[in-house]
Amino acid sequence: MPRLLRDYVIVSTAAVVVFFVNLGGPRLWDRDEPRNAGCAREMLIAGDWVTPVFNAELRTHKPVLLYWFMMTAYSVGGANEFTARFWSAALAVGTVLITYHLGRRLFHARVGVWAGVALASALMFDVAARAATPDSVLIFFSALALLVYVLATHQTPAEDGAAHDAIPAPLSWRAAVLMYGLMGVAMLAKGPVGLVLPTAVVGMYLLIVTLPPKEAPWWLQMVRPFAPLHFLRTCWRMRPITALAASLAVALPWYVWVHVRTDGAWTEGFFFTHNLSRATAPMEGHDGSVLFYPLAVMVGFFPWSVFTVPLLIDLTARLRRGDPCRHGYVFAACWVGVYLGLFSLVQTKLPSYVTPMYPALALLVGSFIYHWTRGAALVSHVWPRASFAVFGAVGLTTLVAIPLAARQFAPGEEFLGVLGLVPLAAAVACFLLIQRGNHLAAAQVFAVSAVVLMAAAFGYGAARADRHQQSHQLLEAIAARSEHPHIGAFGCLEPSWVFYSGHPVRELELEQLTDQERGFFSRGSDVFVITTRERLEELQAALPDTVRVLAEAPYFMRNQQLVLLGHANALADERMQNPLR
Numbered sequence: 001m002p003r004l005l006r007d008y009v010i011v012s013t014a015a016v017v018v019f020f021v022n023l024g025g026p027r028l029w030d031r032d033e034p035r036n037a038g039c040a041r042e043m044l045i046a047g048d049w050v051t052p053v054f055n056a057e058l059r060t061h062k063p064v065l066l067y068w069f070m071m072t073a074y075s076v077g078g079a080n081e082f083t084a085r086f087w088s089a090a091l092a093v094g095t096v097l098i099t100y101h102l103g104r105r106l107f108h109a110r111v112g113v114w115a116g117v118a119l120a121s122a123l124m125f126d127v128a129a130r131a132a133t134p135d136s137v138l139i140f141f142s143a144l145a146l147l148v149y150v151l152a153t154h155q156t157p158a159e160d161g162a163a164h165d166a167i168p169a170p171l172s173w174r175a176a177v178l179m180y181g182l183m184g185v186a187m188l189a190k191g192p193v194g195l196v197l198p199t200a201v202v203g204m205y206l207l208i209v210t211l212p213p214k215e216a217p218w219w220l221q222m223v224r225p226f227a228p229l230h231f232l233r234t235c236w237r238m239r240p241i242t243a244l245a246a247s248l249a250v251a252l253p254w255y256v257w258v259h260v261r262t263d264g265a266w267t268e269g270f271f272f273t274h275n276l277s278r279a280t281a282p283m284e285g286h287d288g289s290v291l292f293y294p295l296a297v298m299v300g301f302f303p304w305s306v307f308t309v310p311l312l313i314d315l316t317a318r319l320r321r322g323d324p325c326r327h328g329y330v331f332a333a334c335w336v337g338v339y340l341g342l343f344s345l346v347q348t349k350l351p352s353y354v355t356p357m358y359p360a361l362a363l364l365v366g367s368f369i370y371h372w373t374r375g376a377a378l379v380s381h382v383w384p385r386a387s388f389a390v391f392g393a394v395g396l397t398t399l400v401a402i403p404l405a406a407r408q409f410a411p412g413e414e415f416l417g418v419l420g421l422v423p424l425a426a427a428v429a430c431f432l433l434i435q436r437g438n439h440l441a442a443a444q445v446f447a448v449s450a451v452v453l454m455a456a457a458f459g460y461g462a463a464r465a466d467r468h469q470q471s472h473q474l475l476e477a478i479a480a481r482s483e484h485p486h487i488g489a490f491g492c493l494e495p496s497w498v499f500y501s502g503h504p505v506r507e508l509e510l511e512q513l514t515d516q517e518r519g520f521f522s523r524g525s526d527v528f529v530i531t532t533r534e535r536l537e538e539l540q541a542a543l544p545d546t547v548r549v550l551a552e553a554p555y556f557m558r559n560q561q562l563v564l565l566g567h568a569n570a571l572a573d574e575r576m577q578n579p580l581r
Contacts, residue, residue: 011096014120102150107325111363183195206234278348336360473551474497481528486520488513
């Protein structure tokens with residue numbers, strides 16, 4: 001089998017196993033998944049491919065690209081969990097292959113394989129790949145744009161890596177149009193970050209590698225890339241006019257169209273509320289210190305983050321020695337640094353914001369593993385052993401922590417703690433193989449265990465946890481009593497209720513429920529309200545006499561009980577006319 005085909009089989013198999021196993025099994029998780037999936041469905045039903053709408057209201061959270069992908073999947077397979085998540089998983093497989101090609105061009109084909117497998121089995125990237133959110137779409141087109149840059153400006157390396165250290169070639173006009181056009185597509189996925197951050201990665205990289213060498217103190221070396229003349233020359237080298245023309249030619253038509261269609265409401269909500277406001281102040285309690293993202297990455301890139309310390313030691317040593325692959329290391333480091341640095345300045349912080357840099361982390365990990373398995377790592381033999389020890393310790397912790405957590409939030413699922421046996425057993429096997437001097441086999445065992453762990457956690461563990469999402473029982477009770485219900489919510493509202501009921505759910509105030517003549521319950525027998533047992537106590541005395549509790553269900557991950565209210569005559573029909581999952 002040709003090497004390229006063999007490499008493709010390895011990395012794509014790892015990705016498909018982790019991303020697609022039982023992809024449509026668990027219900028959509030509140031809150032982002034049902035919002036996105038429901039928006040695409042409402043747009044498809046309305047035949048409107050321009051204006052995002054969810055719960056019969058304008059949705060300004062994200063641009064339209066994810067909804068377009070979902071709508072195509074719905075058109076083929078109907079609106080369900082699998083089709084809502086399909087394109088996230090498919091594009092994540094594409095990102096894994098992109099990462100392989102980046103490793104192949106910047107380092108070595110073996111580095112590309114290790115990087116692809118590492119990315120496919122990294123925790124937070126797997127979350128993006130298996131979720132009906134725009135993260136996977138953004139990551140794919142951002143990474144593809146950077147791959148275009150690398151392929152257009154870097155020579156194919158020789159086997160010994162001797163060609164790596166050449167200055168990147170100037171970006172041709174055609175390559176620039178393609179690269180910035182792809183960034184324009186990324187802008188349709190998540191806004192300006194689709195253009196600004198990949199451009200900043202390329203810019204930072206060029207500022208460093210095109211700077212003439214000069215002896216200077218370390219503090220001066222830090223600021224030399226930003227010398228005014230060098231900075232301006234680098235900006236011009238990146239073809240800024242082409243960047244604006246190509247990216248806006250792709251993205252601007254829809255932005256203008258939705259602005260006109262909504263009289264500016266979408267533009268104001270997206271750019272001012274969901275971009276400017278998030279950047280200048282924490283929203284929805286998502287804040288954190290300067291350590292937020294380093295710690296988030298340590299968790300999000302697990303299990304491969306256990307190699308962080310030896311990777312950094314090895315990377316530092318290679319850069320100081322002028323490694324032939326120096327430019328590859330600098331490119332990956334700039335990719336990581338731009339995302340960590342800029343999002344650390346943003347006041348609203350979420351772990352998912354920095355997932356577009358995970359391919360760069362995978363490249364650095366892949367390079368370290370490649371050198372270590374060949375006995376060429378510039379690091380003490382103690383550090384890889386320490387990394388495997390950490391992996392085993394996480395497995396041991398999992399054996400204890402999951403049963404304790406399940407006892408409180410998901411009774412009956414305590415046995416899922418056995419997932420901890422995977423890293424624990426792998427760590428023991430890796431230690432034994434290292435003792436025999438077989439580093440390659442140890443790395444292979446680690447990689448296989450990472451794929452198995454993530455596939456089991458998401459493909460099976462998530463499905464078991466989903467059994468405890470029981471709000472669908474209330475929706476089934478509504479469907480059994482009315483084909484055209486009016487649904488309200490008081491004191492609680494989850495987007496999944498909108499998606500799975502197939503009807504808008506109106507958020508109600510107290511007076512709308514207690515007003516006997518003009519209130520919500522005055523509309524007739526097809527009226528239902530979902531609330532909690534605690535909130536019911538506040539309004540029970542003021543409800544109309546005909547209103548009763550029709551059904552109850554636990555509120556997932558909360559120590560509360562959901563109740564369904566409706567008119568007493570709605571109890572007459574117990575037939576399941578439109579059963580829901």
